[in-house]
Amino acid sequence: MASNRFQNLQNWTNKHVFSNSLDYWNQELHDVPSYQNQSATGGEGSNPPPDRLETIEESSVTEQPQPEDTPKQELAEDDGHGASSEPISALQAAWNVTNAIQGMFIVGLPIAVKIGGWWSVGAMIAVAYICYWTGVLLIECLYEDGVKKRKTYREIADFYKPGFGKWVLAAQLTELLSTCIIYLVLAADLLQSCFPSVDKPGWMMIVSASLLTCSFLDDLQIVSRLSFFNAISHLIVNLIMLIYCLSFVSQWSFSSITFALNINTLPTIVGMVVFGYTSHIFLPNLEGNMKNPSEFNMMLKWSHIAAAVFKVVFGMLGFLTFGELTQQEISNSLPNQSFKILVNLILVVKALLSYPLPFYAAVQLLKNNLFLGYPQTPFTSCYSPDKSLREWAVTLRIILVLFTLFVALSVPYLVELMGLVGNITGTMLSFIWPALFHLHIKQKGLNNFDKRFDQAIITMGCIVCISGVYFSSMELLRAINSADS
Numbered sequence: 001m002a003s004n005r006f007q008n009l010q011n012w013t014n015k016h017v018f019s020n021s022l023d024y025w026n027q028e029l030h031d032v033p034s035y036q037n038q039s040a041t042g043g044e045g046s047n048p049p050p051d052r053l054e055t056i057e058e059s060s061v062t063e064q065p066q067p068e069d070t071p072k073q074e075l076a077e078d079d080g081h082g083a084s085s086e087p088i089s090a091l092q093a094a095w096n097v098t099n100a101i102q103g104m105f106i107v108g109l110p111i112a113v114k115i116g117g118w119w120s121v122g123a124m125i126a127v128a129y130i131c132y133w134t135g136v137l138l139i140e141c142l143y144e145d146g147v148k149k150r151k152t153y154r155e156i157a158d159f160y161k162p163g164f165g166k167w168v169l170a171a172q173l174t175e176l177l178s179t180c181i182i183y184l185v186l187a188a189d190l191l192q193s194c195f196p197s198v199d200k201p202g203w204m205m206i207v208s209a210s211l212l213t214c215s216f217l218d219d220l221q222i223v224s225r226l227s228f229f230n231a232i233s234h235l236i237v238n239l240i241m242l243i244y245c246l247s248f249v250s251q252w253s254f255s256s257i258t259f260a261l262n263i264n265t266l267p268t269i270v271g272m273v274v275f276g277y278t279s280h281i282f283l284p285n286l287e288g289n290m291k292n293p294s295e296f297n298m299m300l301k302w303s304h305i306a307a308a309v310f311k312v313v314f315g316m317l318g319f320l321t322f323g324e325l326t327q328q329e330i331s332n333s334l335p336n337q338s339f340k341i342l343v344n345l346i347l348v349v350k351a352l353l354s355y356p357l358p359f360y361a362a363v364q365l366l367k368n369n370l371f372l373g374y375p376q377t378p379f380t381s382c383y384s385p386d387k388s389l390r391e392w393a394v395t396l397r398i399i400l401v402l403f404t405l406f407v408a409l410s411v412p413y414l415v416e417l418m419g420l421v422g423n424i425t426g427t428m429l430s431f432i433w434p435a436l437f438h439l440h441i442k443q444k445g446l447n448n449f450d451k452r453f454d455q456a457i458i459t460m461g462c463i464v465c466i467s468g469v470y471f472s473s474m475e476l477l478r479a480i481n482s483a484d485s
Contacts (some may be wrong), residue, residue, distance in 0.1 A: 090295040094284055095301040099231055100279040101131075102310065104186070104350050106238075107329045108272065108415060109212060110318025111313055114326045117258040117270040121312055123273045128308035130457060131277045134434035135300050137454070138280055139287050141437050152284050153429075160437045169369060169435065171425045172281045176362040177404060178421040180355055184208060184408040185417060186329065190344040193332045201409055208405040210352065214359050215397035223360050230353035237346045238314070241330060245317040252320040267471040268419030270464060275422030276311070277304075280429050282361075304427040328414050359404075363397060416476040423468025431461030 088096075112120040141156045142148050150156050153172070154165035188203040198206075216225065287296045319326050322333040331347055335338035371393070373381035382393035411417055435457035443451070 027087060029036070032458060045313040049204070054222070066234070077088045086289075087291040087292055088286075088289050090299045091289050093296070094299045094303045097283075097300065098307060099227070099234075099278040099281055100282070101277050101307045102234070103276060104347065104354055105182070105272075105276050105418065106311060106314050107186075107331060108418065109276075109315030110322065110326045110330045111328050111415060112269045112272055112331070113257060113315045114324070115262070115265050115325060117260055119259070119261060120158045120269050120273070121316065123270050124315065125308050127270075127273050127277050128304045128311075129281070130460075131274075131430050131454075132300055132304040132458060133282060134430055135283050135304075136297055137438040138283060138434040139296060141434075141441050142284060142287070148288075150284075151288060153281060156284075156437050156441070157433070160440050168429075169365065171428050173362055173365055175278060175281060175425040175429065177400075177407075177419070178417075178425070179358040180362070180404045181408045181411075182414065182417055182421075183351045183358075184211075184399065184404060185412050185414050187348050188408070188412065189329055189414060190331065190348050190351075193329075194341045194344050200412055204405060204408050204412070207348075207352070208401060208408075211355055211359075212398060212401055214356050215394055215401055216389070217356055217360055220360075223356055226353050226356050230350055230357075233346055233350040233353065237331075237343060237350065240343060240346075242314070244334075245321040247408070248321045253323075254320070256323055257316065257319065263408045264471055265475065267423065267464070267468040268416060268475045271419035271422035271426065271468045271472055272415060273311075274426035274430060275418045277307070278422070278426045278430050280434060284401065359401070363400070411476065411480075413476060413479045416472060416479050419468065420472040420476060423465055423472050427465040427468065430463065432458055435461070 013449070109120075109124070112124075116123070138153070138156070141159075142150045150159060154168050157168040158165035184204050184207055187207045188200045191203040191207070192198065192200045261424075283300075287293050290296060290299075312415050318330045318333070322330070325333055327333045329344075331340060331343040334343060367382055370377050371382040373379075382390055382396075384390055435454040439446070439451060439454040439458070446454070
């Protein structure tokens with residue numbers, strides 16, 4: 001009964017919502033074969049809806065049936081909007097990983113040191129070590145007897161348990177959209193600190209208005225250019241803050257970093273650290289695009305070592321410089337208003353340049369699983385035959401931007417939000433699932449130490465996840481109640 005209802009809903013949306021619409025405005029109506037007028041039963045003589053980006057003549061040609069177990073990614077032809085398949089070197093791969101796990105969220109590390117003291121410093125090192133190993137374990141799950149059998153995180157999950165890949169997909173999508181949401185919160189915090197005459201919700205709406213252009217973003221080269229300028233702004237602002245902090249080295253007091261343990265706030269800080277190290281969602285694709293995949297483990301190792309060193313140094317220097325005056329974003333701790341405005345504006349530009357990449361990745365994730373065209377995916381392709389976006393697809397993307405705005409307006413608390421997301425999707429994607437999949441897939445070839453190692457990571461991940469979700473939720477509720485009072 002439920003499957004019939006879903007099928008009826010799918011047929012109705014393909015006919016009335018995700019339709020060809022204005023794709024053929026420049027063609028004669030009688031020349032266009034409309035799948036909407038064909039039988040929905042898939043009987044003999046009827047063609048499935050055109051799901052590929054090709055000429056009208058090609059779409060009407062009957063194709064040979066594909067094996068049922070062929071992944072949908074292999075069935076879909078290149079639509080001209082995918083990622084480049086050009087191999088990359090280990091150095092380029094390291095640059096990508098470093099950009100992912102450094103990010104602009106390091107501006108919140110000094111407040112983590114302020115709240116958690118040496119426990120936060122230890123978490124930055126321990127999480128880097130665990131994420132490195134789980135990254136290695138995840139890549140090992142792609143291979144059997146030295147031969148690559150799987151290509152993506154989702155394929156690993158489906159091999160572990162058929163249908164489990166949907167949970168991985170949901171976690172990936174949640175991670176990407178949460179990153180977009182946090183960029184909005186961060187940009188609004190920074191702008192309000194510079195220009196307090198406009199409140200935080202107002203700045204969020206202004207920033208979101210400028211980001212509506214992401215709805216039309218459909219070229220990976222443009223995304224890459226934006227990411228390049230984002231990396232440049234990242235280096236500039238980090239250099240400025242490090243030089244500023246080093247100028248106060250004579251005033252540092254390491255005794256201000258304590259071992260005091262607050263069980264109510266520590267899980268949130270750990271989740272925040274985990275969120276900053278999450279890169280597993282794209283590691284299988286990165287390894288597959290390397291010129292020499294055998295260099296992956298070494299690349300991942302040194303990337304995480306460099307990230308851990310920088311995070312520890314940046315977090316400690318920021319707190320040692322500003323002490324108890326440390327704010328959630330380190331730049332808001334600057335005493336000189338003019339200098340603070342300059343640094344904050346650079347960070348706002350970085351946030352605006354950072355938003356398109358996770359948004360584009362989320363859109364591609366939705367497209368590849370929902371909108372490649374029937375029967376590969378449930379709904380019609382979001383591209384017309386001339387490879388342009390259909391207007392309903394643009395509308396859905398605008399709605400997605402507005403969704404990130406709505407959530408940001410509802411939960412405008414940077415540290416608490418990062419901690420909650422890190423404790424949910426971060427622990428799942430970076431701790432529990434890689435070790436769980438590795439233990440199941442490779443169990444026959446594992447010795448007792450390897451099995452215990454996987455089990456230890458799974459156990460620790462579950463503890464961090466459960467305790468983190470509880471305490472992070474409590475902290476978030478306290479922040480909401482405090483704002484309402």
